[in-house]
Structures are given as C-alpha cells and as structure tokens.
C-alpha cells in the first residue's frame with residue numbers, strides 16, 4: 001500500500017510500532033539455525049538491497065521503493081553507515097537461491113542504529129530463522145562503534161510475527177504512530193503468504 005499524507009478516500013490507517021533496545025544485556029538470543037549463515041554483503045550492495053526489498057517485501061505491501069532507480073539504490077547503500085547482511089543456506093557463498101532473508105542496518109546520529117529492514121523470503125518462515133536473523137542483527141548493531149540504542153519500526157501490514165519477534169528478542173515499544181496508506185496495484189502478491 002502506498003503512503004499518503006493524511007486521511008483521504010480509500011485510505012487506511014496503518015498502526016506503526018517503534019521498538020528499541022537500550023542495553024545489549026537485554027538481548028534474548030534465539031538458538032542458532034543448523035545450516036544457516038549470516039553473511040555481510042560488500043559487493044553489489046545496491047543490487048542485493050533492491051532484490052531483497054522486492055523479494056522479501058512483495059507479500060507485505062513494501063511498495064515505496066519499487067520506483068527507485070539504480071542510482072537511488074546506490075545512494076542508499078554506498079555509504080559507510082549502511083550495513084547489509086544476508087541469511088544464507090548451508091554455505092557462505094551467496095547467490096539468489098541460497099539467500100533466505102536479510103537485515104539492513106543504518107548507523108545514525110547520537111549512537112542510534114536503526115534496523116531499517118529485516119525479513120525472510122516467502123516460504124522461509126517459522127523455523128527459527130527469523131529469530132536468529134534478528135539475534136545476529138542486534139549483535140552486529142551493538143558491536144558497531146559507539147552504539148547506544150538499536151531501534152526499529154514495524155506496522156500492522158508486516159507479518160504478525162514481526163512485532164512478536166522484536167519483543168521476544170528483548171526490544172520494547174517506545175512509540176506508536178498512525179500513517180495513512182492507499183491500495184496500490186503492486187499489492188497483488190499479498191495473498192501468497194503462508195506463515
């Protein structure tokens with residue numbers, strides 16, 4: 001669904017939860033997942049970031065960045081404060097078939113690190129992978145220099161497991177906001193998900 005400035009005909013109020021972790025001691029780690037690796041992506045970051053956004057986000061109405069050009073993706077990824085990781089199957093070699101999901105982190109002012117995107121591709125849910133992916137993302141975020149807070153937002157268009165996973169790992173809600181969205185022709189993949 002596409003974001004709009006405020007209420008209008010056909011718009012839906014989407015509830016956005018903002019969660020944070022203020023101390024690495026609050027992390028409640030998930031057990032590791034057999035045959036999975038958490039791999040930093042350093043080559044072709046823009047292409048990978050875009051591919052994950054499209055393949056992970058399609059069922060969950062992630063449409064805001066679908067129109068981004070390659071240059072826009074490069075502006076997003078090709079910065080030292082942007083960090084991209086893949087969850088892969090069995091081997092540390094990364095290719096489309098083995099990439100199960102991803103986590104994207106951005107270092108921000110005042111020691112904030114935002115988990116900007118995190119998710120699994122359809123068909124990969126529910127085997128402990130998302131819990132472990134988030135565990136590794138939080139560990140990496142806290143290992144970055146000067147991190148004081150890790151935060152994330154999720155909304156009621158995302159998987160129902162998303163908020164539960166953040167809370168299970170030790171993140172706590174600090175704000176709740178509403179944004180307005182209208183249906184978008186690119187929402188069609190929504191029906192294909194099985195949790």
Ligand SMILES: CC(C)(COP(=O)(O)OP(=O)(O)OC[C@H]1O[C@@H](n2cnc3c(N)ncnc32)[C@H](O)[C@@H]1OP(=O)(O)O)[C@@H](O)C(=O)NCCC(=O)NCCS
Nearest residue numbers: 119120125126127128129130131158159161162164165168
């Ligand atoms: C959110 C997501 C990463 C969770 O991954 P997963 O592999 O399905 O979840 P796991 O099996 O690892 O379980 C992790 C936690 O998720 C929660 N969870 C899992 N399945 C759930 C379900 N069907 N309903 C509600 N909560 C669920 C539980 O709190 C679980 O906690 P636990 O580790 O204490 O048991 C995954 O569902 C996903 O990628 N969803 C689509 C993209 C998305 O919504 N991303 C979040 C954007 S902010």
